[in-house]
Amino acid sequence: MSAIRGARERARIEVTAAIKVEARRQLAAEGAAKLSLRAVARELGMVSSALYRYFPSRDELLTALIVDAYDSVGEVAENAHRTAAPHGSAPAAHLARWVAVACAVRGWALAHPHEYALIYGSPVPGYSAPQATIAPASRVGLVLIAVVEDAHREVGLALPPLTEELRPEAERLAADLAPGLPPAVAPSIVAAWAQLFGLVSFEIFGQFDRVVEAREAFFRQAVEELGRTVGLLGTAARGTVDTAGQCAGAAGRGAER
Amino acid sequence: MSAIRGARERARIEVTAAIKVEARRQLAAEGAAKLSLRAVARELGMVSSALYRYFPSRDELLTALIVDAYDSVGEVAENAHRTAAPHGSAPAAHLARWVAVACAVRGWALAHPHEYALIYGSPVPGYSAPQATIAPASRVGLVLIAVVEDAHREVGLALPPLTEELRPEAERLAADLAPGLPPAVAPSIVAAWAQLFGLVSFEIFGQFDRVVEAREAFFRQAVEELGRTVGLLGTAARGTVDTAGQCAGAAGRGAER
DNA sequence: GTCTATAACGAGATAGAC
DNA sequence: GTCTATCTCGTTATAGAC
Numbered sequence: 365m366s367a368i369r370g371a372r373e374r375a376r377i378e379v380t381a382a383i384k385v386e387a388r389r390q391l392a393a394e395g396a397a398k399l400s401l402r403a404v405a406r407e408l409g410m411v412s413s414a415l416y417r418y419f420p421s422r423d424e425l426l427t428a429l430i431v432d433a434y435d436s437v438g439e440v441a442e443n444a445h446r447t448a449a450p451h452g453s454a455p456a457a458h459l460a461r462w463v464a465v466a467c468a469v470r471g472w473a474l475a476h477p478h479e480y481a482l483i484y485g486s487p488v489p490g491y492s493a494p495q496a497t498i499a500p501a502s503r504v505g506l507v508l509i510a511v512v513e514d515a516h517r518e519v520g521l522a523l524p525p526l527t528e529e530l531r532p533e534a535e536r537l538a539a540d541l542a543p544g545l546p547p548a549v550a551p552s553i554v555a556a557w558a559q560l561f562g563l564v565s566f567e568i569f570g571q572f573d574r575v576v577e578a579r580e581a582f583f584r585q586a587v588e589e590l591g592r593t594v595g596l597l598g599t600a601a602r603g604t605v606d607t608a609g610q611c612a613g614a615a616g617r618g619a620e621r
Numbered sequence: 622m623s624a625i626r627g628a629r630e631r632a633r634i635e636v637t638a639a640i641k642v643e644a645r646r647q648l649a650a651e652g653a654a655k656l657s658l659r660a661v662a663r664e665l666g667m668v669s670s671a672l673y674r675y676f677p678s679r680d681e682l683l684t685a686l687i688v689d690a691y692d693s694v695g696e697v698a699e700n701a702h703r704t705a706a707p708h709g710s711a712p713a714a715h716l717a718r719w720v721a722v723a724c725a726v727r728g729w730a731l732a733h734p735h736e737y738a739l740i741y742g743s744p745v746p747g748y749s750a751p752q753a754t755i756a757p758a759s760r761v762g763l764v765l766i767a768v769v770e771d772a773h774r775e776v777g778l779a780l781p782p783l784t785e786e787l788r789p790e791a792e793r794l795a796a797d798l799a800p801g802l803p804p805a806v807a808p809s810i811v812a813a814w815a816q817l818f819g820l821v822s823f824e825i826f827g828q829f830d831r832v833v834e835a836r837e838a839f840f841r842q843a844v845e846e847l848g849r850t851v852g853l854l855g856t857a858a859r860g861t862v863d864t865a866g867q868c869a870g871a872a873g874r875g876a877e878r
Numbered sequence: 879g880t881c882t883a884t885a886a887c888g889a890g891a892t893a894g895a896c
Numbered sequence: 897g898t899c900t901a902t903c904t905c906g907t908t909a910t911a912g913a914c
Contacts, residue, residue: 393746394654394746394747395654395743395745395746396743397651398654398655398746402891402892403890403891411897411898413897414897481743481744482743484822484826484828485742485743485826486652486738486739486742486743486826487738488652489650489651489652489655490651493827498831501828524846527842529838529842530835530838530839530842533834533835533838533839536834537832537833540832541832551839551842551843552846554832554833554839555820555839555842555843555846557823558816558819558820558822558823558828558829558843559815559816559819559820559843559847560819561819561822561828562817562818562819562820562822562823563812563815563816563819565815565818565819565822566814566815566818566819569743569744570744570750571741571758571815571818574755575794575797575798575811576794576811577790577793578787578789578790581786581787581790582787582790582808582811585784585787585812586808586815586816589781589809589812589850590816593850629879629880629881632881633880633881657904657905657906658905658906658907659904659905660904660905667882667883668882668883668884669905669906669907670882670883670884670885670907670908670909671881671882671883673907673908674880674881674882678906678907679905679906679907
């Protein structure tokens with residue numbers, strides 16, 4: 365009895381996975397707006413109504429793809445955070461971890477451009493993201509915050525001035541996202557988060573075509589500066605930091621999945 | 622004879638404009654991927670084949686919309702550059718101009734989110750941008766460069782260190798985009814350009830929902846810091862600059878068009 | 879010459895009866 | 897689950913009005 369149920373559930377998991385694989389293929393070919401349950405079913409040799417046993421609607425299938433994508437890039441970022449520059453608590457080591465996380469995100473985006481577009485590109489017309497996407501969507505941001513928290517604990521941060529105008533927002537952001545950090549850095553982190561994805565999006569979406577050529581070096585330099593802006597170098601003098609090793613490995617890990 | 626030709630051409634211009642207006646309406650409702658010549662024609666009371674007198678293909682209509690959008694935001698940025706902080710050559714005035722241009726771009730994006738998505742969001746599946754889009758696409762970037770060039774000429778820039786690894790890229794970028802500027806700033810400007818649109822995209826595409834609330838103040842602070850990173854404050858000590866006036870007006874101008 | 883309308887093609891989506 | 901009749905789409909050829 366339970367063996368039968370196990371087999372059924374295994375089959376269900378396999379079919380669900382096959383549906384998502386095929387849906388991702390169509391995502392790449394036609395874009396999220398044209399994702400059609402019927403076409404997925406046809407390609408899998410199923411009939412469209414059978415798909416509804418696995419996903420109750422097209423939007424639910426889209427949601428599953430979006431959650432998977434957020435989880436995928438989030439996991440890559442978390443791995444990069446865990447393994448980068450493991451033996452260092454100097455300011456430079458924290459900056460190296462920041463760069464490693466950013467490079468991991470970029471590597472994932474280069475390896476999965478259509479899933480990247482799905483989550484960080486234009487919203488899909490007629491689709492509105494449900495609550496279930498919020499937690500996965502925040503994973504990369506939480507990793508960036510963790511990097512800054514580590515640096516704050518171990519070497520201190522260079523705090524930017526906090527204008528009176530932004531103080532309420534900064535205090536709310538800090539309370540919501542990083543209770544352990546001084547409010548002044550909260551807006552910097554959120555801004556750096558958005559700016560990091562600005563760099564990635566311009567590369568993935570083709571704005572750098574015919575403009576930037578040495579893209580990895582360019583990216584590494586830019587996110588390193590971003591890390592400085594967040595205050596990661598602490599009160600140390602503005603020096604040179606070698607983060608050349610952080611990108612290649614991280615990109616490789618990102619491409620695997 | 623010339624009056625007749627004039628009338629014909631006037632009619633042609635009007636119909637062309639009507640087609641684009643309706644196409645933009647559909648862009649907002651269904652997204653660029655589902656833009657359909659037939660639907661545009663139907664809505665205008667024309668027959669679909671008649672549209673081919675005005676646009677030789679669906680992709681050419683898309684190209685026209687893309688060029689219009691780039692020109693629209695480019696013009697808004699150029700106006701902001703021309704009119705912001707007109708009586709100042711102090712470092713703070715250049716930073717204020719930088720912020721004003723950024724705020725103008727953000728204001729345009731908030732007023733035209735679907736056209737923003739068309740040019741700075743996910744690429745349209747199956748569409749590849751022709752040469753004709755390159756020049757309009759670079760207008761905002763050229764304005765940012767102009768702001769930095771002004772500052773360089775009048776008060777000097779705080780130059781970031783240029784690593785050996787990035788030197789060839791920096792020299793190529795400077796030669797291509799800003800022959801009057803020191804190579805070290807070229808990567809900074811390009812990065813700031815991408816990061817500026819990262820901030821705007823996150824706001825327009827909903828990544829700031831439930832995260833950032835005081836969006837204009839947050840944005841202004843972030844792009845001000847971006848301007849500092851580019852070196853706009855020159856060799857002056859890092860002080861406070863009041864750019865509070867730059868956003869509202871620019872956003873208003875952006876929303877007009 | 880300039881435009882619109884008709885009709886058609888091949889491809890694909892969709893709704894509903896069975 | 898299957899089949900069919902009826903939609904959509906981009907695009908072209910052609911005929912005729914101004």
